[in-house]
Amino acid sequence: MEFWLTFNNGQEKLRLPVPPSEFEISQGNINTVVNINDIGEINLIGKGKLATITISSFFPAQEYDFCDYTGFPKPYECVAMIEKWRNSGRPIRFIITETLINLACAIENFSYGEKDGSGDVYFTLELKEYRFVNVQQAALEQKGYSMPATKREITKTIPNTYIVKKNDTLWMIAKKLTGKGENWTIIAKKNNIKDPKKIYPGMKLVI
Incomplete structure (x- = not known):
């Protein structure tokens, strides 16, 4: 020992x-x-x-x-x-x-x-x-998102809305904005989206 x-x-x-x-x-x-x-x-x-x-x-x-x-x-x-x-x-x-x-x-x-x-x-x-506190992670957890484990400090600000672009998928949007693609279900629920394939360019999503 x-x-x-x-x-x-x-x-x-x-x-x-x-x-x-x-x-x-x-x-x-x-x-x-x-x-x-x-x-x-x-x-x-x-x-x-x-x-x-x-x-x-x-x-x-x-x-x-x-x-x-x-x-x-x-x-x-x-x-x-x-x-x-x-x-x-x-x-x-x-x-x-x-x-x-x-x-x-x-x-x-x-x-x-x-x-x-x-x-x-x-x-x-x-x-x-000693507990390391990440301000952005605390804010996301209040919104109900889970964050991926990381050793680097994240300073990127998560927007409240997102405009869908060509070839976007909910999984890609969740991965891009929250760092974890599995969070697409939360975005779908917030926007009353029952079929994740039915999103289109220009569509405004609440994050």
């Missing part, structure tokens, strides 16, 4: 030389309790909370036998790397191999210090899950 911290899509990486002896990830939902007359309390299940995780270990000043690997950075080089990432205003990625943990995270707190004069630097790192 390896503990990795990466930054900038893996261009900068740090594998912990001494893995934490334990870890615990906290996850949950944002539920709302509502009191209804004649019924009492009911629990409305909400969306998931941001996961949190705290790990503690140390950066060794020498290559002990129990270290996971050799040739690791010096303790304060590791500290400087994490401090640089913390001050960047950007998330890191936290990975524990052989588990399901592979999360984009914000560094909430990072504390470190020495204890025994060995030069080893002990640290505690508190992380909170």
Whole structure:
């Protein structure tokens, strides 16, 4: 089991030389309790909370036998790397191999210090899950569309109407405007189109 911290899509990486002896990830939902007359309390299940995780270990000043690997950075080089990432205003990625943990995270707190004069630097790192928000995707989901998975930020604005052109099909229009051809059924429903073949050049569609 390896503990990795990466930054900038893996261009900068740090594998912990001494893995934490334990870890615990906290996850949950944002539920709302509502009191209804004649019924009492009911629990409305909400969306998931941001996961949190705290790990503690140390950066060794020498290559002990129990270290996971050799040739690791010096303790304060590791500290400087994490401090640089913390001050960047950007998330890191936290990975524990052989588990399901592979999360984009914000560094909430990072504390470190020495204890025994060995030069080893002990640290505690508190992380909170980071969710990438795409403004256009959120707007489309409010309209009922599903968006294809993508790693690139989409800045294209989706129009509210579209004029059908020669050789257009509903599938092609949906693919062009929403990025997913399967969304043609939503466009058809919005425009009361029962037969997708019966569209014609110049026809105005509500998107």
